[in-house]
Amino acid sequence: MHPVRKRRLMIVLFIVLFSSVAVGLVVYGLSGNINLFYPPAEVVAGKAPVGQSIRVGGMVVDGSIQRASDSLRVAFELTDYSGTVPVVYEGILPDLFDEGQGAVAAGQLDANGVLQATEILAKHDENYMPPEVAEALEASGKAPPGAGSGS
Amino acid sequence: MIAEIGHFALILALCVALLLALVPAWGCLVGNQRAMGMAPSLAVGLLLFSLIAFACLATVFLQDDFSVALVANNSNTLLPDAYKFSAVWGNHEGSLLLWVLILAGWTAAVAVFSAQLPLIVLARVLAVMGAISVGFLSFSIFTSNPFSRLLPNTPMEGMDLNPLLQDPGLIIHPPILYMGYVGFSVAFAFAIAALWGGRLDAAWARWSRPWTNVAWAFLTLGIMLGSWWAYYELGWGGWWFWDPVENASFMPWLAGTALVHSLAVTEKRGLFKSWTVLLALFAFSLSLLGTFLVRSGVLTSVHAFATDPARGLFILVFLAIVVGGSLVLFALRAPAVSSRVRFEWLSRDTLLLFNNVVFLVATITVLFGTLFPLIMDAFGQGKYSVGPPYFNTVFVPLMALLVPFMGIGPISRWKRDTARRWQAELLLPALVALICGLTLPLFGGEDYNVWVAIALVMAFWLTFGLLRDLWHRCGAKLSGLRRLSPSYWGMVLAHLGFAAAIIGVVLASQYSEERDLRMEAGQSETLAGYRFQLLEVARVRGPNYVADEARFEVSRDGKLIARLAPQKRHYLAGGSMMTEAAIDAGLWRDIYVAMGEAVGEGGWAIRLHYKPMVRWMWLGAILMGAGGLLTVADRRYRGRKQPASDTVEAGAHAGAA
Amino acid sequence: MPARLKLFLPLVVFFGLALLLFRGLQLDPRELPSALIDQPFPAFSLPSLASGETLNVEALRGEVALYNIWATWCYTCRVEHPYLLKLAQQGVPIYGVNYKDEPEAARRWLAELGDPYRDNIVDQKGTLGLDLGVTGAPETYLVDKRGVIRYRHVGEVNERVWKGTLEPLYDELLREDS
Numbered sequence: 001m002h003p004v005r006k007r008r009l010m011i012v013l014f015i016v017l018f019s020s021v022a023v024g025l026v027v028y029g030l031s032g033n034i035n036l037f038y039p040p041a042e043v044v045a046g047k048a049p050v051g052q053s054i055r056v057g058g059m060v061v062d063g064s065i066q067r068a069s070d071s072l073r074v075a076f077e078l079t080d081y082s083g084t085v086p087v088v089y090e091g092i093l094p095d096l097f098d099e100g101q102g103a104v105a106a107g108q109l110d111a112n113g114v115l116q117a118t119e120i121l122a123k124h125d126e127n128y129m130p131p132e133v134a135e136a137l138e139a140s141g142k143a144p145p146g147a148g149s150g151s
Numbered sequence: 152m153i154a155e156i157g158h159f160a161l162i163l164a165l166c167v168a169l170l171l172a173l174v175p176a177w178g179c180l181v182g183n184q185r186a187m188g189m190a191p192s193l194a195v196g197l198l199l200f201s202l203i204a205f206a207c208l209a210t211v212f213l214q215d216d217f218s219v220a221l222v223a224n225n226s227n228t229l230l231p232d233a234y235k236f237s238a239v240w241g242n243h244e245g246s247l248l249l250w251v252l253i254l255a256g257w258t259a260a261v262a263v264f265s266a267q268l269p270l271i272v273l274a275r276v277l278a279v280m281g282a283i284s285v286g287f288l289s290f291s292i293f294t295s296n297p298f299s300r301l302l303p304n305t306p307m308e309g310m311d312l313n314p315l316l317q318d319p320g321l322i323i324h325p326p327i328l329y330m331g332y333v334g335f336s337v338a339f340a341f342a343i344a345a346l347w348g349g350r351l352d353a354a355w356a357r358w359s360r361p362w363t364n365v366a367w368a369f370l371t372l373g374i375m376l377g378s379w380w381a382y383y384e385l386g387w388g389g390w391w392f393w394d395p396v397e398n399a400s401f402m403p404w405l406a407g408t409a410l411v412h413s414l415a416v417t418e419k420r421g422l423f424k425s426w427t428v429l430l431a432l433f434a435f436s437l438s439l440l441g442t443f444l445v446r447s448g449v450l451t452s453v454h455a456f457a458t459d460p461a462r463g464l465f466i467l468v469f470l471a472i473v474v475g476g477s478l479v480l481f482a483l484r485a486p487a488v489s490s491r492v493r494f495e496w497l498s499r500d501t502l503l504l505f506n507n508v509v510f511l512v513a514t515i516t517v518l519f520g521t522l523f524p525l526i527m528d529a530f531g532q533g534k535y536s537v538g539p540p541y542f543n544t545v546f547v548p549l550m551a552l553l554v555p556f557m558g559i560g561p562i563s564r565w566k567r568d569t570a571r572r573w574q575a576e577l578l579l580p581a582l583v584a585l586i587c588g589l590t591l592p593l594f595g596g597e598d599y600n601v602w603v604a605i606a607l608v609m610a611f612w613l614t615f616g617l618l619r620d621l622w623h624r625c626g627a628k629l630s631g632l633r634r635l636s637p638s639y640w641g642m643v644l645a646h647l648g649f650a651a652a653i654i655g656v657v658l659a660s661q662y663s664e665e666r667d668l669r670m671e672a673g674q675s676e677t678l679a680g681y682r683f684q685l686l687e688v689a690r691v692r693g694p695n696y697v698a699d700e701a702r703f704e705v706s707r708d709g710k711l712i713a714r715l716a717p718q719k720r721h722y723l724a725g726g727s728m729m730t731e732a733a734i735d736a737g738l739w740r741d742i743y744v745a746m747g748e749a750v751g752e753g754g755w756a757i758r759l760h761y762k763p764m765v766r767w768m769w770l771g772a773i774l775m776g777a778g779g780l781l782t783v784a785d786r787r788y789r790g791r792k793q794p795a796s797d798t799v800e801a802g803a804h805a806g807a808a
Numbered sequence: 809m810p811a812r813l814k815l816f817l818p819l820v821v822f823f824g825l826a827l828l829l830f831r832g833l834q835l836d837p838r839e840l841p842s843a844l845i846d847q848p849f850p851a852f853s854l855p856s857l858a859s860g861e862t863l864n865v866e867a868l869r870g871e872v873a874l875y876n877i878w879a880t881w882c883y884t885c886r887v888e889h890p891y892l893l894k895l896a897q898q899g900v901p902i903y904g905v906n907y908k909d910e911p912e913a914a915r916r917w918l919a920e921l922g923d924p925y926r927d928n929i930v931d932q933k934g935t936l937g938l939d940l941g942v943t944g945a946p947e948t949y950l951v952d953k954r955g956v957i958r959y960r961h962v963g964e965v966n967e968r969v970w971k972g973t974l975e976p977l978y979d980e981l982l983r984e985d986s
Contacts, residue, residue, distance in 0.1 A: 007496075010496075015508070018508060018512065019512070022512045022515075022516060022545075022549070025516070025544060025545045025548060025549070026516055026519060026520075026545055028544060029520075029540070029541040029542070029543075029544035029545045030520075030523070030537070030541055034523070034535050034536065034537050034538070034541065035535070035536060035538065036533050036534065036535055037533065037534035037535070037536070055536065059938065062933075062935075062938075067750050067751060069750075069751050069752070069754075070669065071669055072667050072668070072669055072747070072750065072756050081941075090667070091667045092667050092745075092747030092748070092756045092758055093747065093748060093756075095386075095727070095728040095729060095730055096727070096728065100933070100934055100938060220887070223886075301886070301887065306886060425815070429818060432818075436822075443829065463833045464833060467826070467829055467830060467833060470826070470829075471826050474822055474826075475819065475822060475823070475826070478818050478819040478822055479819060481815060481818065481819075482812070482815040482816040482818075482819055483815075485815050522825075522828065525828065525829075525831075525832045526828060528832070529828055529831040529832060
């Protein structure tokens, strides 16, 4: 083969090989590490997979936060007013986490329908709500049934 | 009044920028020397007016003029003066003005320090930079005016700066980062000027190289500062989150790293010209894309500015014009035929090509991961988020692939080299690196950590390879060190920095220990051999906050090491809560304590961290930045007027590859 | 000229990316269609800011009105306040929902800046806001004579928003009811 041709072939081979390695890495990286967002209503309806990492977002139900007295274990409920998901988390909560505020919990659903959270994200400031939460509340399509439903 | 002067100066700056974009360009087209000659003075004028506008904004902040909406929204009388000043860029409008100012600064710097450039090239470069200024100035004036007033309902007190931004790191982080971001506009302008003139040659590469290196160095330092800030201010002890905003600054850095290396090949060997031009366009396009992602709200992020779709649309249109236009120019004017210059497989040319491929692929994978949620949303597939594990899975192997070749790079020859020579030069460094790297982890912990061993082998491989090369070049005499060029030293520093960063990143992630605990006063806990005793939790008052402060004594083997006092602050004006971590920093390890919330009867949630070698990462980045800056001192970038048709230099020169 | 053609490749890729980003802009997560549209205004029983008497949803029904969610901690509320005063002068009935705020601070604010509101519902705990699905302040709801929410605006009400969207709807509702 002509040396120039040969070199060109080598370059093409190299690029093909390298990009397939890169694509392989990307696919492998994505397969385990992306998590889909579910509104509480869908979790309650059983649409969310058990044992896979997902995110659930909604408002933290007033009065639902319960802390253990001897550890950092905390339990609370997330709602979009048409479904409510219990969440358990052990660790330090973000500064802005509070009852009646929007939050997103990432973790896995266990067999009892409790979200075992590994990460909690709270909304960033008074004027901001995680957009997924806002959409979940919208999409629940249901006006909360009267005042005090959340408390 | 001052605000109005500032606004007026901003409008004048826009006018000057328009002149700068049009007059020299017209001069270049018709060959009018005088029109071209106006470019440097216009560039300096642009800087002057931008500086006035910026000074006015800084003044209204320092004077607590709450009739200016931006001040009312982002400052407060209680705020310390240093933060009042940094509050200028702690918001969308002000940071945009800072961007404009730095762009004008770069433009003026090109005008002043490019006496050796042929006038027509200088005029083209400045015209392109003027056009970019027009875009950003109109963005500022038409969608994000920093000087708009709140009249007649002037508040008595401001809303305060976001507490996260009330930090010394944030005083310098954005200006340095923007120096890098915006600095790539110079490389971009040189690339456009070269395409415009139809001359892509070694001279072009030599002119744009120092600018690119400086911009890259600033970007490196800026990213490092951001990471350092996140580490101590966000209170989780993490230093890189692969957050969209971080990625926005990291992608130009990756492309810029490829560009810095590719420019070396183009300058020394006249190879990869189209490729280098394309990288120059990419690096700046990615800076603009980053701006778009941060300011348009298409992606959510903890760092994002308050967003507005109108602004997003403006940047997108601007992005389309700048990037689309430059790529059309590229497609029409770039040399379509590959160059006649030959090189062999075993050569520095190939190694640098490999570097480019790796960095470009890394850029694309990061871009893909960042945009993935947007892609899925656009196709109605639901709301996804891509977490750090994706980026780590993809990015770490890519970098690991790079290092073995990176070690060969400095010692290799241009055009043609032989395996035998590499073996002769590098066998010893390779063996020493292997032995050191494999044995050191034995002392590191109870279990032998393979990842640490690999990282150490890589870092030593880079280091010993460089030492070998140094030894060689200075003729085995210490006095020979002085003869080496600054650009060579720059390369050495940057590569050593990379090695240090590898050690820092891998060891900090592998050997870190952390515990989240509930602690009460008087209680003590042990982590990694350190005993943390919580003495008391007290109420303290700062200038604009009240805080609960946990007082710790950290001791090891009964010896007091440090007193740490993390705080949980409650800011008075905004009512927001903030975690202020306390860190005992050291070259070999950091001890890090952060407070969570109060948990029942005098108990507090406490996070304890032990982080070995974490500083090496930032130290490495500082070395890389210093290396980038040092290359500019090289003699060949200064002085004598270069004819535009300069030929390719002989490969004998010590290269900063 | 196939050699030249491949140089267009980056342009094509960028074009795709730009389209995606443009789509991304339209998907802006902050542009919220309201789930509460055409739903009755949620029931509540909360004190009035001025009189302290308990207000409920029936008491406020009977005319086309704006319900404005505001608070003294909300910066944008201060920006939109003068415009609300102007609307009130034009005779548009506006009710305030003082959201997660200190009533004392709210009274001071109204004394200082002027009071565009017919009445203010004190929603100190944010329960009404929760029922409304308020994502932040300010927000403004257009409610018809029967107490049904017809439109929701997130963010500042200004000349552009009023003339562009709210006023036409408002006029239509007035006609509908008469």
